[in-house]
Amino acid sequence: MxxxxxNIYLVLIFLFLFLPIAVLIxxxxxxxxxxxxxxGFTVHWYKDLLQNRTLLEALFNTLIVAGVSTIxxxxxxxxxxxxxxxxxxxxxxxxxxxxxxxxxxPEIVLGISLLSVYTLLKLELGMVTLILSHIxxxxxxxxxxxxxxxxxxxxxxxxxxxxxxxxxxQIFTKIVIPMLMPGILSGAQLALTxxxxxxxxxxxxxxxxxxxxxxxxxxMIKTGITPDVNALIxxxxxxxxxxxxxxxxxxxxxxxxxxxx
Amino acid sequence: MSKIVxxxxxxxxxxxxxxxxxxxxxxxxxxxxxxxxxxxGCGKTTILRAIAGLDSVTEGHIYIDGKDVTSLDPKFRExxxxxxxxxxxxxxxxxxxxxxxxxxxxxxxxEIKKRVQEMLTLVHLExxxxxxxxxxxxxxxxxxxxxxxxxxxxxxxLLDEPLSALDxxxxxKMQLELKGLQRKLGITFVxxxxxxDEALTMSDRIVLLKDGKIEQADTPxxxxxxxxxxxxxQFLGDSNLFQGVVTKVDVKYAWVKLExxxxxxxxxxxxxxxxxxxxxxxxNIKLSLKKKSDSVFEGKIVDSIYDGASTQLIIRTGQREIRxxxxxxxxxxxxxxxxxxTWDIEDVILFKRxxxxx
Numbered sequence: 089m090x091x092x093x094x095n096i097y098l099v100l101i102f103l104f105l106f107l108p109i110a111v112l113i114x115x116x117x118x119x120x121x122x123x124x125x126x127x128g129f130t131v132h133w134y135k136d137l138l139q140n141r142t143l144l145e146a147l148f149n150t151l152i153v154a155g156v157s158t159i160x161x162x163x164x165x166x167x168x169x170x171x172x173x174x175x176x177x178x179x180x181x182x183x184x185x186x187x188x189x190x191x192x193x194p195e196i197v198l199g200i201s202l203l204s205v206y207t208l209l210k211l212e213l214g215m216v217t218l219i220l221s222h223i224x225x226x227x228x229x230x231x232x233x234x235x236x237x238x239x240x241x242x243x244x245x246x247x248x249x250x251x252x253x254x255x256x257x258q259i260f261t262k263i264v265i266p267m268l269m270p271g272i273l274s275g276a277q278l279a280l281t282x283x284x285x286x287x288x289x290x291x292x293x294x295x296x297x298x299x300x301x302x303x304x305x306x307x308m309i310k311t312g313i314t315p316d317v318n319a320l321i322x323x324x325x326x327x328x329x330x331x332x333x334x335x336x337x338x339x340x341x342x343x344x345x346x347x348x349x
Numbered sequence: 350m351s352k353i354v355x356x357x358x359x360x361x362x363x364x365x366x367x368x369x370x371x372x373x374x375x376x377x378x379x380x381x382x383x384x385x386x387x388x389x390g391c392g393k394t395t396i397l398r399a400i401a402g403l404d405s406v407t408e409g410h411i412y413i414d415g416k417d418v419t420s421l422d423p424k425f426r427e428x429x430x431x432x433x434x435x436x437x438x439x440x441x442x443x444x445x446x447x448x449x450x451x452x453x454x455x456x457x458x459x460e461i462k463k464r465v466q467e468m469l470t471l472v473h474l475e476x477x478x479x480x481x482x483x484x485x486x487x488x489x490x491x492x493x494x495x496x497x498x499x500x501x502x503x504x505x506x507l508l509d510e511p512l513s514a515l516d517x518x519x520x521x522k523m524q525l526e527l528k529g530l531q532r533k534l535g536i537t538f539v540x541x542x543x544x545x546d547e548a549l550t551m552s553d554r555i556v557l558l559k560d561g562k563i564e565q566a567d568t569p570x571x572x573x574x575x576x577x578x579x580x581x582x583q584f585l586g587d588s589n590l591f592q593g594v595v596t597k598v599d600v601k602y603a604w605v606k607l608e609x610x611x612x613x614x615x616x617x618x619x620x621x622x623x624x625x626x627x628x629x630x631x632x633n634i635k636l637s638l639k640k641k642s643d644s645v646f647e648g649k650i651v652d653s654i655y656d657g658a659s660t661q662l663i664i665r666t667g668q669r670e671i672r673x674x675x676x677x678x679x680x681x682x683x684x685x686x687x688x689x690x691t692w693d694i695e696d697v698i699l700f701k702r703x704x705x706x707x
Binding site for chain 1: 428434
């Protein structure tokens with residue numbers, strides 16, 4: 089009896105989590121162009137998608153913005169986290185606390201602030217401002233992620249490396265970076281996800297020619313979402329799913345290997 | 350005497366306005382096993398880190414093999430350090446860890462491989478090449494860190510409490526191993542520890558530190574048997590302290606009076622009414638069931654702690670507790686037994702007390 093209740097509960101939770109996605113995937117194969125009833129199976133929308141210049145351009149922009157801002161914010165964030173951890177300077181505590189502000193303030197506030205700054209600096213809104221904005225809100229997440237790993241690292245390890253003849257640069261590249269890799273990767277992953285689906289900040293800081301996918305989808309709500317969006321999102325889900333599977337398999341293999349040795 | 354490989358000249362080190370090392374001088378000879386001994390906060394680790402170059406110095410100079418290295422980066426100093434927590438590179442295998450120093454020096458691959466094998470044999474870790482640090486026990490990890498340092502052929506090997514994270518049995522074993530390694534290779538060791546046992550068993554010379562200054566520097570035997578201060582005497586080994594006053598002096602002997610007893614000591618330079626501190630080691634306390642002519646105290650055994658090889662006795666006489674140590678387990682001396690206490694006059698360690706100090 090208790091077991092049955094537990095199972096029902098589990099099914100309900102999974103339904104709650106995955107039903108929306110399942111519906112979306114289903115409708116991407118729907119012959120009707122209305123997302124209301126399922127009329128029949130077709131891959132028509134996937135063909136349509138290839139013709140939809142606006143959507144593809146938005147996708148391209150999104151990937152560029154997410155890619156560049158992830159790479160840049162990961163590099164800056166990692167170096168900042170290392171510096172903040174290793175060196176002490178006046179006002180270090182203030183800097184540490186300030187870091188959390190972009191994380192906790194409402195996105196809309198950050199969006200308006202960034203817009204004001206760009207206006208003040210007379211920067212034309214476009215890809216550049218969009219990328220700068222994404223880098224800006226991603227950096228703190230990378231710093232926090234990297235720093236959590238840094239705190240568990242034995243400070244003597246760097247000293248040993250120095251003692252054994254490594255230069256500061258060699259210590260950083262050969263010893264520190266590999267040790268921080270889990271934090272760097274999860275920081276980068278966080279940055280990528282945040283950048284990929286950001287609407288609010290992008291809404292304020294994007295300009296003509298820098299429309300991103302979330303912005304495009306958002307603006308389509310007024311006119312109705314076409315099934316080729318469903319198709320696009322289904323493809324993206326597929327890609328994410330495959331990547332997730334690969335990373336899980338790789339991790340499982342490593343754990344198995346460690347268990348054997 | 351053999352040549353000086355490490356020389357520290359008027360070293361001072363302050364952190365803020367707190368001076369941790371005060372005018373410290375030291376010469377270490379080639380092949381010597383020197384121990385910096387002291388309680389925590391005495392500055393021993395600070396000195397070691399200054400030699401390695403991991404911390405800067407406020408004043409003074411450090412010479413390695415005659416070269417002034419005071420402001421030289423650690424990577425150029427011909428010394429290597431071993432840390433208490435091993436500090437192995439967690440992502441590298443044992444082999445890669447040990448090879449690190451030579452790789453930084455761009456030594457030829459074949460040569461590195463050969464030397465790593467030699468080192469693994471030296472520290473008895475053959476077959477461990479491909480293991481990761483976390484797959485090793487504490488003792489094995491420490492061996493890897495020793496091999497990783499020794500492969501560079503350092504002029505001086507610096508060891509910062511390398512055994513304190515190990516359990517007692519392993520620690521004793523590693524003490525002997527380290528000492529053996531040092532003899533075999535003839536490398537100078539500067540060893541930092543707070544453990545007097547470690548210092549006494551391993552060292553050629555012990556430098557006892559107190560508040561950033563040398564309290565006494567001597568061989569283990571001298572520092573234990575002839576400490577030149579009360580601090581040294583109490584730091585190394587157990588001791589019974591008797592504080593008294595000299596009451597009578599003749600050519601050879603003097604008599605020290607305590608509140609409840611009186612005993613004889615050698616008279617060298619003692620004067621009547623001089624306050625003195627007398628130290629008697631527990632192993633030099635002599636017990637008897639019957640009163641003898643030289644018995645100093647009469648007391649009662651209140652506790653007996655047996656640890657296999659020896660028995661520690663706590664004897665109470667009046668307000669005083671005296672510790673005695675017997676080898677094995679003497680059945681005559683049991684808890685509750687009335688007993689007489691004395692010692693040989695040669696075993697008395699005596700210090701004149703500065704009256705204004707207390």
